[in-house]
Amino acid sequence: MTTMYELAREAYAKQGIDTEAVIETLANKAISMHCWQGDDVVGFDQGDDNAASGGIMTTGNYPGRAATPEQLMADFEKAASLIPGKKRINLHASYAIFTEENPWVDRDKLEYKHFEPWVTWAKKNGFGIDFNPTLFSHPLVKEGLTVSSPEKEVRDFWIRHCIACRQIAERIGEEMDDMVLNNFWIPDGLKDYAADAYGLRARLKDSLDEIYSFETPHVIDAVEQKVFGIGVEGFTTGNQEFYVSYAAKKGGNHVVLIDAGHFNPMESISDKLPSLLQFFPYVPLHVTRSMHWDSDHVVLFEDSIKDIAAEVVRCPEGMDKVLIGMDFFDASINRIGAYVIGSRAAQKCMVRALLEPIAKLREYEANGQGFQRLALLEEEKALPWNAVWDMFCLKNNVPVGEEFIAEVEKYEAEVTSKR
Secondary structure, X not given: OHHHHHHXXXXXXXXXXOHHHHHHHHXXXXXXXXXXXXXXXXXXXXXXXXXXXXXXXXXXXXXXXXXXXXXHHHHHHHHHOOOOOOEEEXXXXXXXXXXXOOOOOOHHHOOHHHOHHHHHHHHHHOOEEEEEOOOOOOOOOEOOEOOOOOOHHHHHHHHHHHHHHHHHHHHHHHXXXXXXXXXXXXXXXXXXXXXXXXXXXXXXXXXXXXXXXXXXXXXXXXXXXXXXXXXEOOEEOOOHHHXXXXXXXXXXXXXXXXXXXXXXXXXXXXXXXXXXXXOOOOEEEEEOEOOOOOOOEOOOOOHHHXXXXXXXXXXXXXXXXXXXXXXXXXXXOOHHHHHHHHXXXXXXXXXXXXOOOHHHHHHHHHOOOHHHHHHHHHHHHHOOHHHHHHHHHHHOOOOOOOHHHHHHHHHHHHOHHHO
């Protein structure tokens, strides 16, 4: 493998690319891994058998789902040990940890103490933390609506919840001396066409104004759109136009999160990055694989993800300003294996992107040398990027190639199969 890597290093050096620098760059680019893949988006606040609902659905019944915080932490640690580079854990508020000392409270009463065990664990393992309010899988998602509901009682509950979550995220950031992404997503919408779309969005705006009425210097406040959801196919309150406008008007660390599964299948997700990066300090991503619709399949090394990675690298400051988070939930296969496949696939796409001879391509493009630009783009596809990926894994002490399969199988035999 060393010989293969040396050949790759020489080949890329001819293109002006330092593979050692690429490996170091990617090693320092954190991947935010979502807690909800490990337990099928069940969480710990509505009972062990609570099924995801309110626009969220997980399919499959593969055995071994994490059912306690300790199990989920252990599974996350195992998955992280098979994935190179820095990791963050992306927590939903529904993963609050309740004890005899800190008994159950509803979501509008959550406090930092309910997440302090996560912070202690994350510090011990060198993980960062991102955080999200959970506006689904709850009885007060009424008629498919939360903060845009015509019922003041419903709106007020969810506003209190989101305020509590921003306060928790700020405290996490203070404790970890870090910036915490706090992402706002709602399932709000109607099954059929809306007669009062303006009124629904006016209520959403008023709710957001109240939620964001105080400063949180350790928090990046993101809003996430969606085209449609299960049972709300006719109208979605929080669409892209609303959220881009709202975040831009708020300014500061208010940004728009782009979920690769939340747009029309014909839209180019990668093409959005060069636009949004012109105006926002950060552009968070949820990297997922949609199949015909927002189905949150495990990410693979495929063209749409490669295109996103390419724009992250091509955009000035893209590697600093684009926040990469994973978002899929597949209960039909080994859940730890899903984590590993999806996260490593995204990183492979980043390796490919970082190895692109972008300086030469820009020169060709600026000089109107279309033939040369297209030829180089085509030829670089055949360069031995996989040898650089293998060295990246080797230097980060994780399995190379398919060696991780045996590790996942061993963990299943010894741990998850006994649950």
